[in-house]
Amino acid sequence: MTTLSLAVLDLAGTTVSDDGIVEDAFLHALSREGVHQGGPRHDAMMRYVRDTMGESKVSVFRHLFDGDEDTAQRANTAFEEAYAQMVASGRCSALPGARQAIESLRAHGCAVVLNTGFSPRTRDDLLASLGWSDLADAVLSPADAGRGRPYPDMVLTALLRTGAPSVDSVGVVGDTPYDMRAGRAAGAGLVAGVLTGGHSAQSLRAAGADQVLDSVAALPALIDATARAA
Incomplete structure (x- = not known):
């Protein structure tokens, strides 16, 4: 695996807690x-x-x-x-450590793209409520890419938008089996599940997760370890 240059992160359940x-x-x-x-x-x-x-x-x-x-x-x-x-009404909030993880990745040269199954309007309202409108390098919805998950379109569009050198340099992180399937379909070098969205480690691994993390806050350390191994 090459050093990761792009992290494609889901919103609700992965970086954002939406209270159901x-x-x-x-x-x-x-x-x-x-x-x-x-x-x-x-x-x-x-x-x-x-x-x-x-x-x-x-x-x-x-x-x-x-x-x-x-x-x-x-x-x-x-x-x-x-x-x-x-x-x-205030029912959404950033998951603990999510903003810090995104800022840390970008500070160390790893681009971050947020992606979601929401429409652009809903996505942008959510990001604005969190003060995240300019947090990532790009934000994507299915309407921006062609098809939504479990298809690879949003991951591949993120690669094209950021100029990442190869699919092997992309990490995909999400809380659902559909996130894992999209990452696998795109050929991402790392596909990681998080346990903050209600799906079990077993279901995430069965859908293709290489790693399962307690939360996205652990992602910078995982990517750092991956870079050292590479």
């Missing part, structure tokens, strides 16, 4: 479309939501509503509105 508001925003959107809690259809939909955390939200809605684009777009708009309101 992703699920709450999905609940709100489903309710707006007449799918209420307590029924088998609702339970099946929420299982799919949990299983696909990290994927583009509008893609999730397309699946939930059997490809009905109008319904998917309407539900996605309801999701974004609910999420923005919850962010504005």
